[in-house]
Amino acid sequence: MELKAVIDEFILYIQIEKNYSDHTITSYEYDLVQFLSFLRKSNGSTDVACITKTHVRRxxxxxxxxxxQKPRSMHRKISxxxxxxxxxxxxKYLMSDFMASIESPKTDKKLPVYMTLTDLQQLFQMLSEEHSSLSLRNEAMFKLLATSGMRRNELVTLTWEEVDFSSQYIRIYGKGKKERLVPLHPVVLPLLQAYKATRKKHQCHPSQPVFLNKLGKPLDPRGLHAIFKNALRKSGLPPSRFSLHHLRHTFATLMLQGxxxxxxxxxxxxxxxxxxxxSTEVYTHVEFEQKKKAIDSFDIF
Incomplete structure (x- = not known):
């Protein structure tokens, strides 16, 4: 069977039956089309049954x-x-697995970048002191991210029906649409309530997104990223140093440390x-690195 046809079937399968996230579906489709293009350009067979380990290695x-391509990117393509x-x-399109003995290239295990408690408090202070039409939204957004460990895509897709003020938790649909409940921090709860009180009635419908852009439209991840970079500048923190995902790393690291x-x-x-x-164990490595720095700086000799 032609590889293109099987790719189309596979993408439909992971979308409908496996319920993969939109990001994963887009990435997998891109990788497979890239592989198909390589086979065509190298005059390799595009019949699934004819693909070999040699084709993959090439x-x-x-x-x-x-x-x-960096090893980290190749790791995703091989996966x-x-x-x-x-x-x-x-x-039954294949009788044997042409990926059976293919290994991912080794990657350097980088420790996650995160904000120190002082950095985070500096950001929080700016957010609470800023006065603009969007300051309450920004304060609620970034304090929610920093106290829940949410991914940025999880934040922009959050709807009011997923926020339970009475039980004080949020329902998050993460990667693969997996559901989890995360308690709301006592500081964030009144912020969200105050922010909701500023919204128009139709914007508070259970199906509506919690956070909107300045035009009243749903925020997208790129727009949220730009808002965060601007907040870092106003806080006196380097925008080039931190990204939104680093707030997630910060949450996990500070949670374990303190x-x-x-x-x-x-x-x-x-x-x-x-x-x-x-995936979670990386944060224990961060803590170990901090311990090592503390020992190395213990100047008694």
Whole structure:
């Protein structure tokens, strides 16, 4: 069967049956179309049954050589191809898995960048002191992100029906549309209530997004990112140093560092919506690095 037709089927499968996020679907489709294009340009067969490990290895070589793809990007492409071949085997389009012995290139494990408590307090102070038509929205948004560990896409898609003021929690639909409940911080709860009170009646309908742009339209991730960079500038923090995702890292790191009696890795995993606890364990490495710096700076000799 032609690879293009199987790709179309696979994309429909992960969208309808697997309920993958829009971002993952777009990324997987891009990677598979890229692989198909490579096969065509290299005069390789585009029949699924004729694809071999050699084709895949040459694709990886081309991506990392000619296209200068970084190991982290190749890791995603290989993961995509592995999911694709698993589907092909399931549907009997393949008799053997051409990805079976393909390994991802080694990546440097980088510790996540995060804001210190002083940085975060500096940002919070600016947000609470600013007076503009959008200042209450911005304060509610960024304090919610910093106290919940939400992803930026989870914030812009948050609707009023997912905010439970009486039980004081939010319902978040994360990657793969997985659902989790996250308690609202006592400081954020009245901020959200005050912000909602400024909204027009139709904007507070349960189905409506919580956060809107200056035109009253739903925020998009790119717009939210720009607002955050502007908030950093006003706070006296370097916009080039931090991104919105670093607020998520900050939440996780500060939570583990300063609240050990109430937080363990499993709780943090649930709060962040990580599928595997391995993803959460990176924050223990951050803490270790801080301990090492403290020991190294202990100048007694």
């Amino acid at each position: 694709f990886i070589q081309h991506q990392m050589g000619m296209c200068k 995509c191809l592995k999911s694709f071949t698993k589907y092909c085997l399931q549907e 609240n050990k009696e109430n937080v363990d890795l499993r709780t943090l995993q649930e709060l962040l919506g990580h599928e595997s606890i391995t």
